[in-house]
Amino acid sequence: MAYSPLIDQLVDALRCLPGVGPKSAQRMAFHLLERDREGGFKLAQHLEQAMQGVNRCEQCRTLTEQPKCAICANTKRDHETICVVEAPSDVVALEQSGQYRGTYFVLMGKLSPIDGIGPEEIGVSHLLTRIQQQQVKEVILATNPTVEGEATAYYITAQLKALGVTVSRIAHGVPLGGELEFVDVGTLAHALEGRQVIA
Amino acid sequence: MAYSPLIDQLVDALRCLPGVGPKSAQRMAFHLLERDREGGFKLAQHLEQAMQGVNRCEQCRTLTEQPKCAICANTKRDHETICVVEAPSDVVALEQSGQYRGTYFVLMGKLSPIDGIGPEEIGVSHLLTRIQQQQVKEVILATNPTVEGEATAYYITAQLKALGVTVSRIAHGVPLGGELEFVDVGTLAHALEGRQVIA
Ligand SMILES: [Zn+2]
Ligand SMILES: [Zn+2]
Numbered sequence: 001m002a003y004s005p006l007i008d009q010l011v012d013a014l015r016c017l018p019g020v021g022p023k024s025a026q027r028m029a030f031h032l033l034e035r036d037r038e039g040g041f042k043l044a045q046h047l048e049q050a051m052q053g054v055n056r057c058e059q060c061r062t063l064t065e066q067p068k069c070a071i072c073a074n075t076k077r078d079h080e081t082i083c084v085v086e087a088p089s090d091v092v093a094l095e096q097s098g099q100y101r102g103t104y105f106v107l108m109g110k111l112s113p114i115d116g117i118g119p120e121e122i123g124v125s126h127l128l129t130r131i132q133q134q135q136v137k138e139v140i141l142a143t144n145p146t147v148e149g150e151a152t153a154y155y156i157t158a159q160l161k162a163l164g165v166t167v168s169r170i171a172h173g174v175p176l177g178g179e180l181e182f183v184d185v186g187t188l189a190h191a192l193e194g195r196q197v198i199a
Numbered sequence: 200m201a202y203s204p205l206i207d208q209l210v211d212a213l214r215c216l217p218g219v220g221p222k223s224a225q226r227m228a229f230h231l232l233e234r235d236r237e238g239g240f241k242l243a244q245h246l247e248q249a250m251q252g253v254n255r256c257e258q259c260r261t262l263t264e265q266p267k268c269a270i271c272a273n274t275k276r277d278h279e280t281i282c283v284v285e286a287p288s289d290v291v292a293l294e295q296s297g298q299y300r301g302t303y304f305v306l307m308g309k310l311s312p313i314d315g316i317g318p319e320e321i322g323v324s325h326l327l328t329r330i331q332q333q334q335v336k337e338v339i340l341a342t343n344p345t346v347e348g349e350a351t352a353y354y355i356t357a358q359l360k361a362l363g364v365t366v367s368r369i370a371h372g373v374p375l376g377g378e379l380e381f382v383d384v385g386t387l388a389h390a391l392e393g394r395q396v397i398a
Contacts, residue, residue: 003262003263003287003291004262004263004265006245006249006252006253007249007253007262007263007264009245009248009249010246010248012245013241013244013245013246016231016235016238016239016241017216017227017230018226018227019223019226019227024218026288026291027217027218027288028216028217029249030262030287030288031216031217032215032216032246032249033249033250033253033262033287034287034307036215039212039215040215040246040249040250041246041247041250042212042215043212043213043216044243044244044246044250045243046205046208046212047209047212047231047239047240047242047243047246049205049208049209050205050208050209050228050231050232050239051231051232051236051239051240051243054203054206054232063202063203063229063232063233064202064203065203065204065205065206066203070203087229088202088229088232088233089225089229092202108233
């Protein structure tokens with residue numbers, strides 16, 4: 001369906017958002033144009049600023065516009081414990097559980113040879129360097145309990161063996177095949193509490 | 200939950216989209232930041248352009264960046280028949296039915312005294328002027344079959360009585376309480392076909 005070029009382009013562009021099909025994209029475009037131009041302008045501006053300004057934390061690789069994210073920059077956090085997760089949304093989920101006072105390392109992915117994602121792409125050498133340079137005592141592996149998440153945890157465990165740190169895996173309690181960010185905070189708190197030393 | 204100011208602002212701004220709660224806004228922001236910056240930049244640009252450039256058709260009031268929309272500007276359409284709808288999305292739905300060759304008048308709302316929306320806000324005088332100046336023969340009222348949509352159709356019918364045009368109401372076939380834009384094209388085609396003269 002052709003509206004007018006500017007509207008067509010907006011409907012098209014909205015489809016880059018996850019979960020937005022042609023019908024919802026049209027609803028969104030008309031909603032903004034008919035009822036919330038100010039919201040539309042603000043969204044344009046904040047999109048532009050975030051796409052431009054947000055990079056990765058130089059210590060934990062999560063998304064932030066500062067050189068170091070707020071957690072890495074916080075001297076009250078326990079910097080001797082690192083929790084390894086797949087994505088920034090997992091950091092959010094774990095923070096919401098309120099059970100964790102350590103720091104993070106965000107892989108920004110998981111090992112997936114079929115997609116060409118190897119140890120370098122998920123920053124494993126960066127993690128190893130950080131563990132050696134700082135006095136890290138424990139690494140908690142909180143990758144998702146999926147086949148690829150488990151393989152990633154297994155690979156990192158093998159790399160960490162020689163470094164003399166305690167390596168633990170987040171407790172099962174997170175449902176198998178599930179994704180951290182969709183688990184309720186109670187389950188997450190429980191899973192962290194019940195973590196087991198695996199190396 | 201606080202990420203970093205630029206990400207917080209983006210998550211917040213995404214909530215101006217209809218049907219987007221805090222959880223989906225977060226997913227959208229992370230998706231763009233982690234995997235589709237180009238899509239994010241493009242969306243920012245097309246939002247800006249559309250919010251800036253899209254206005255209302257001077258003849259039918261629908262959304263367009265031209266003085267007249269493509270339908271009003273099309274001399275092959277039947278300009279002696281006007282279909283009155285509540286919103287631009289209704290034009291899209293009726294066009295998709297493929298049954299209509301006339302033009303439109305888009306109220307951009309419906310009578311709703313409680314919200315301060317009277318005849319002037321929905322452009323009734325503009326519609327009357329157009330009917331008098333052009334040789335309009337039939338006005339099809341295709342407001343939604345809701346209480347307010349029916350009241351709007353009733354009011355417009357009363358205003359049109361003195362003008363000597365045929366006034367018809369879209370056939371019931373559109374489910375009562377339903378909204379045009381969510382009705383399948385077959386039902387819409389049928390409803391147009393079975394319209395009845397009411398004045
Ligand atoms: Zn960090
Ligand atoms: Zn028009």
